[in-house]
Amino acid sequence: MxxxxxxxxxxxxxxxxxxxxxxxxxxxxxxTPGGASGSGASPTAGASTTVSLKSIPVGGAVSASIGSAPVVVAQPSAGKVVAFSAVCTHAGCTVAPQGTEFDCPCHGSKFDATTGDVINGPAKDPLPELKTTIDGDTVTVTA
Structure with missing residues (x-):
């Protein structure tokens, strides 16, 4: 070579x-967790971040982070918001929002953006759900 x-x-x-x-x-x-495709870090319990509700498309999602830990925040229907750790449960890569699902670029796992459940493996476990609260246009995501 x-x-x-x-x-x-x-x-x-x-x-x-x-x-x-x-x-x-x-x-x-x-x-491996922490590899080139993601931080592999899980959000620290009690830590939080904020996202503008207007930035989250209805029927879609956005990426965010709590410290160095990647998260995804979705708005399945107007005014309803859910959030999950963006660390793939298969090998720790960072998943990305793709319409109504979160896709892992490493091995093809797909997760439902509404529930975090696995749609397509190799991942077997759902993405961990995070707590969300809405105050006006501000969505707070807490680990």
Whole structure:
């Protein structure tokens, strides 16, 4: 492989198999909490953040964070808001809002934006729900 050739995940897997058979093992950071695709951090109990209700589309969701922990906030119907940890329960990558669901870019898990339930694995557990309160146009999300 020349210096100009990008190192792909497929190449890493092949190299990892050779390394495991020879002298060591390979760590793929995209498959671990805190890897390149997300912080993997869970919100600290009692910590909170605020989001403008107007910024959350009805029938959609937005990304936010509580400290360094990623969260997603959805508005399934006008005036009803729910929030979840955005840390995928499969491998700790950060999920992203995609219409009425949250999608994990690492392994394809999909979660319902209304309930946090798994729509499509490999994740087996739902996203942890967070407490939300609305005061005028301000949504407060608390871990």
């Amino acid at each position: 020349s210096d100009a050739t990008p190192l792909t995940r497929r190449t890493l897997v092949h190299l990892g198999g050779a390394a495991a058979a020879g002298t060591g093992a390979l760590l793929l950071t995209a498959c």
